[in-house]
Amino acid sequence: MTVLVTAALALAGLALFVLGAALGHGAARRQLEHTAGTDGTRALAHALHTAALAAAPLRAGLTPDTARRTARRLRPLLGAPALALADDTRVLVWDGAAEHHRDQLATQLAPTPRPRTLALSCADEGCAVRWAALVPLSAGGVAAGTLAVFAGAESATLLRAAEEAARRLSVDLDLAGLDRARSSAHEAEVRALRAQISPHFVYNSLASIASFVRTDPGRARELLLEFAEFTRYSFRRDGDFTTLAEELRSIEQYLELARARFGHRLQVTLRIAPEVLPVTLPFLCLQPLVENALKHGLEDSVERSRVTITAEDEGTEARVVVEDNGVGMEPERLRGILRGTAGASTGIGLSNVDRRLRQVYGDDHGLVIETGVGAGTKITVRVPKFRPGVQAPPP
Incomplete structure (x- = not known):
């Protein structure tokens, strides 16, 4: 039950944060002000803040280091027992329990445009991981990796929260691509001056x-x-x-x-x-x-x-x-x-x-x-x- 409640709050916060990324922080702030005075406001504000901290490292691209820092903050926000981030070829980080499923996840990294779920088999009767939501990450409209969120049982709420989280992470991957393009353009400008x-x-x-x-x-x-x-x-x-x-x-x-x-x-x-x-x-x-x-x-x-x-x-x-x-x-x-x-x-x-x-x-x-x-x-x-x-x- 705790996982479902946390995921529901995360879902609301992440949805609002994605809205803020699309419409600007002013719009997101006004939405928060609209809900001011309710008990959920503090939870939403906390989810917004945590989501921002989780996504921020990906402004430098999807690497083992940025994936580790993102997963460390994102997993508690979603209330999941385990979470992993992968690029298109390998699992970059596994955060949480049941890392013995890492190899099983690695076989599921073929690029796909849509979220999917995965039932996990395990000989360990006490394993906290029996189900996974695999959600694609994108950068510039191109598949960039996978967010995998794990649970002990199938959860539509956790799947939706993972989709919102992946959408927010993809925004920062898009920004990382823009930063690289801007840097490359600047380097080209300087090369042109040197050639001159x-x-x-x-x-x-x-x-x-x-x-x-x-x-x-x-x-x-x-x-x-x-x-x-x-x-x-x-x-x-x-x-x-x-x-x-x-x-x-x-x-x-x-x-x-x-x-x-x-x-x-x-x-x-x-x-x-x-x-x-x-x-x-x-x-x-x-x-x-x-x-x-x-x-x-x-x-x-x-x-x-x-x-x-x-x-x-x-x-x-x-x-x-x-x-x-x-x-x-x-x-x-x-x-x-x-x-x-x-x-x-x-x-x-x-x-x-x-x-x-x-x-x-x-x-x-x-x-x-x-x-x-x-x-x-x-x-x-x-x-x-x-x-x-x-x-x-x-x-």
Whole structure:
């Protein structure tokens, strides 16, 4: 009887929690408020909280570790003597009694779109497990595994509770898939930027270094070290984020190599507030802006180029501005660049940075670009000083 009562409460709580996942926590909260004052409210709230804790580990995917943490919280919620989670090939965890049925469960893991029940035979007369509900888990509409809930006798209530639990777990598996897709997309964006560090730049940098080998070996050595540090940073693999200090250091190396090529034609001014140097921002999000400034300030013009980089403290945000006095561009071309339809390599860099900033901080933190034909270009980046989940790797 205790199992049936617990399963009934779990069923109500899980159903409401699935409703909350679909409609938003506000809708679920209003439903709870509707039942306020009843003795069942506390039980429902407890079921909601426990279900949330049980499902949360699966945001990292279905693995033996996440399955173990989920099963440990979910089994008491359902009031079952045993519970297991499996992927499509093996039982990942068994929580509770009668683990001698584990091999029997392993033979039943063929993917199936519908819940099913299983009568279990056992030579142990005192075994607490005689029946199982096997409910499929899905991720992105594809079978991802199985939730198995066991009982001493057939129970329609426990089967329904297991179905609701599996539906809630599947929501988190879906979110895990979205997280992986988002991470893969971000990695692809960074790979695109790395690929954009053009062979043309590499060739010109090495040619500039070679020109100093005989006339000024010390200068050649300094430039070679700058080139090595710049490429090491640009092709690093540890993390999606960096600090403003590290990004600016890489930009200084990039500009030092550019000075070796352009000489007195390039004038660079940096105005950096020390208090914003520890601020975290997406990796390689400023270098494309400086590359754009050099391209439109030098490669498209025979005049001297002035590039100014400013980083200021603005309360809860850091404001970074990259400005040049180059040829600028037409507004329509700028819109094409940010849409990723302009076709130019620097355009790919600007649209890439704009897209990543919006993904991390929201649409109100995209690039702000002021330009016009013959009027130079001013690009502004605003980065929150703190954002949950945004953290640079240790130096």
